[in-house]
Amino acid sequence: MHLKKISIINYKNFETSNFEFDSKINCFVGRNGVGKSNALDAIYHLCNTKGYFNTVSSQNIKHDTDFFVIDGVFNHDNRDDQVHCSLKRGGKKTVKFNGKIYDKLSDHIGKFPIVIISPADTNLISEGSDMRRKFMDGIIALSDKDYLSSLINYNKILSQRNSLLKYFAANHTFDQDNIEVYNLQLIQYGETLFEKRKEFITNFIPVFEKRYTHLVNNYDKNLNIEEVTIDYKSKLLKTDFKNLLNENLSKDRLLQYTSVGLHKDDLMFKINGYPIKKIGSQGQQKTFLIALKLAQFDIIKQQTKVKPILLLDDVFDKLDENRVAQLIDIVNDDNFGQLFISDTHAERTEKLIQETKQTYSMFEL
Numbered sequence: 001m002h003l004k005k006i007s008i009i010n011y012k013n014f015e016t017s018n019f020e021f022d023s024k025i026n027c028f029v030g031r032n033g034v035g036k037s038n039a040l041d042a043i044y045h046l047c048n049t050k051g052y053f054n055t056v057s058s059q060n061i062k063h064d065t066d067f068f069v070i071d072g073v074f075n076h077d078n079r080d081d082q083v084h085c086s087l088k089r090g091g092k093k094t095v096k097f098n099g100k101i102y103d104k105l106s107d108h109i110g111k112f113p114i115v116i117i118s119p120a121d122t123n124l125i126s127e128g129s130d131m132r133r134k135f136m137d138g139i140i141a142l143s144d145k146d147y148l149s150s151l152i153n154y155n156k157i158l159s160q161r162n163s164l165l166k167y168f169a170a171n172h173t174f175d176q177d178n179i180e181v182y183n184l185q186l187i188q189y190g191e192t193l194f195e196k197r198k199e200f201i202t203n204f205i206p207v208f209e210k211r212y213t214h215l216v217n218n219y220d221k222n223l224n225i226e227e228v229t230i231d232y233k234s235k236l237l238k239t240d241f242k243n244l245l246n247e248n249l250s251k252d253r254l255l256q257y258t259s260v261g262l263h264k265d266d267l268m269f270k271i272n273g274y275p276i277k278k279i280g281s282q283g284q285q286k287t288f289l290i291a292l293k294l295a296q297f298d299i300i301k302q303q304t305k306v307k308p309i310l311l312l313d314d315v316f317d318k319l320d321e322n323r324v325a326q327l328i329d330i331v332n333d334d335n336f337g338q339l340f341i342s343d344t345h346a347e348r349t350e351k352l353i354q355e356t357k358q359t360y361s362m363f364e365l
Helices: 036-048 119-126 129-143 145-171 176-218 241-247 249-255 282-304 321-331 346-354
Strands: 002-009 016-020 025-029 067-076 079-088 094-097 114-117 228-233 266-271 309-312 339-343 360-364
Touching: 002 036, 025 036, 025 346, 036 067, 036 079, 036 114, 036 309, 036 339, 114 282, 119 129, 119 282, 129 145, 129 176, 129 266, 129 282, 145 176, 145 249, 176 228, 176 241, 176 282, 241 249, 266 282, 321 346, 339 346, 346 360
Parallel strands: 025 339, 025 360, 114 309, 309 339
Antiparallel strands: 002 016, 002 067, 067 079, 079 094, 228 266
């Protein structure tokens, strides 16, 4: 699978731009601020129905305009598929596949798998649990429509339960039967999510550990080889969801929101048994994140039987050149498909890409 061409109108800093891509390597080059990352984000948006850097789609509309449009043509198994994504201010986003509008945007998820490696990925280590849950959920949902449906329904019921708790507090009332209706639905969807998250982590950890070890052994020999792992943190590992909700009901009424459940799960990134956020060096954290994203690629490829599109955003400016060369070397084999790169220096990028002996296209912005 690869993206043949894309048309971008009023997306972020783009007014009107059209690109036709090489099936293997494509590079967006130019000085900072010209829109290289925005071009990658438009590709990501077309695949996932939302941007990577800002998921609030209305904020991706170009200033002083009222809409954006992204059109693309993907080739898969010698068949061309057209994807259209558009949004008007104050309106509802429209996504079309071969001219047909999706009833639900979630129906598009997984058709064109994509993985991005970006400086923004440091949020996976530095920010709160929400980022890591989204990372985990995004991988599972690509190939499991039941999981995606359960996740959407869980979040809907969670919002309704929170609204009910606020209503109880504002009106100095309480109805056990009413809250129980939402508890039962949360439990139904939550237990499905819990079992699939456990299965995912079991499968993901060995792939991730293999990628990290390979990176250190072959490329980052200045790093000490230490044990890295990912722990799935969930209160459901110690008790069932029904008991958890009942035990925390008084707390929930006081806080006016649901304080326990699948929406509080987390992934603990560890090195040598300790949080990498606290003890990991800059080099260890960078290698950890690259291994994490390459493992994401591997799992998605395994699940979907499709080589995801890989985006490397601004990696030269945030990683040392040797590390970037190592990354390019890793993806320069038949296990990877189409690759997009953004960089500020055209000559540097082209020199490195030429060493891969792959076909490529350069786009100067």
